[in-house]
Amino acid sequence: DVKVTQSSRYLVKRTGEKVFLECVQDMDHENMFWYRQDPGLGLRLIYFSYDVKMKEKGDIPEGYSVSREKKERFSLILESASTNQTSMYLCASSHGLAGAEQYFGPGTRLTVT
Amino acid sequence: AQKITQTQPGMFVQEKEAVTLDCTYDTSDQSYGLFWYKQPSSGEMIFLIYQGSYDEQNATEGRYSLNFQKARKSANLVISASQLGDSAMYFCAMRDFNQAGTALIFGKGTTLSVSS
Numbered sequence: 118d119v120k121v122t123q124s125s126r127y128l129v130k131r132t133g134e135k136v137f138l139e140c141v142q143d144m145d146h147e148n149m150f151w152y153r154q155d156p157g158l159g160l161r162l163i164y165f166s167y168d169v170k171m172k173e174k175g176d177i178p179e180g181y182s183v184s185r186e187k188k189e190r191f192s193l194i195l196e197s198a199s200t201n202q203t204s205m206y207l208c209a210s211s212h213g214l215a216g217a218e219q220y221f222g223p224g225t226r227l228t229v230t
Numbered sequence: 231a232q233k234i235t236q237t238q239p240g241m242f243v244q245e246k247e248a249v250t251l252d253c254t255y256d257t258s259d260q261s262y263g264l265f266w267y268k269q270p271s272s273g274e275m276i277f278l279i280y281q282g283s284y285d286e287q288n289a290t291e292g293r294y295s296l297n298f299q300k301a302r303k304s305a306n307l308v309i310s311a312s313q314l315g316d317s318a319m320y321f322c323a324m325r326d327f328n329q330a331g332t333a334l335i336f337g338k339g340t341t342l343s344v345s346s
Contacts, residue, residue, distance in 0.1 A: 221274065
C-alpha cells in the first residue's frame with residue numbers, strides 16, 4: 118500500500134514561531150504536494166515539487182517555503198507563523214504520469230495562537 | 231485559468247438511493263484528467279474515480295460512476311445504492327496535462343449525508 122505520512126496530526130504554535138511540517142512517502146513518487154484546506158474554500162495548492170531540489174509555487178505560496186532534499190521527503194516551512202495560517206495542511210504524492218492519482222497523508226491540523 | 235465548480239454545498243439522501251454530485255470545470259486545454267475524492271470526518275482523502283478527457287466511456291468503479299459530458303464540461307459523480315458509510319465530503323478535481331507541473335485543482339466540495 119502507498120503510504121504518505123505526516124509528522125504530526127495536531128500542532129499548536131505561537132505567532133512568530135518557525136514551523137516545520139514534514140511529509141514522507143514510501144512509493145518512490147516523483148511528485149509531492151502541499152495543500153491547505155479551509156472550510157468553504159476546498160483544497161488550495163501551496164507548493165509542489167516534481168523532483169529532488171525542484172519546487173514550484175502553487176496558488177497561495179506567500180508566507181511558506183518548502184524543501185525537498187530527498188525524493189521521499191517534502192517539508193513545508195512557515196518562516197514566521199501567523200494566526201491566518203491556522204488550517205489543515207495536507208501532503209500528497211504521485212507518480213509523474215499524467216493520469217496518476219494523488220495519494221494523501223492524514224493531514225496536520227495547525228493552530229497558531 | 232482552470233477552475234472547478236461544485237454548486238451543492240450539501241446533499242441529503244436515504245440509504246439505498248442513488249445520488250448525483252455535480253461538478254463543472256473550466257479549461258482551455260484538450261488534454262486533462264478529472265478526479266473525485268472522498269474525505270470522511272477522519273480527514274483522510276480517498277481517491278474514488280478518474281476520467282481522462284479522451285476516454286470515450288464513462289469511468290466506473292464499483293458503486294461509483296462518473297457522468298462525463300465533455301461538451302458541457304461536466305463530470306458528475308453518481309453513487310448508486312448509497313450506504314451510511316458514504317457520508318463524507320466529496321471533492322472534484324482536475325489536472326491539465328499540458329500545464330507545467332501536475333498539481334490537482336480542487337473544487338470547494340459537497341457534503342453528503344446519508345440517512346437510514
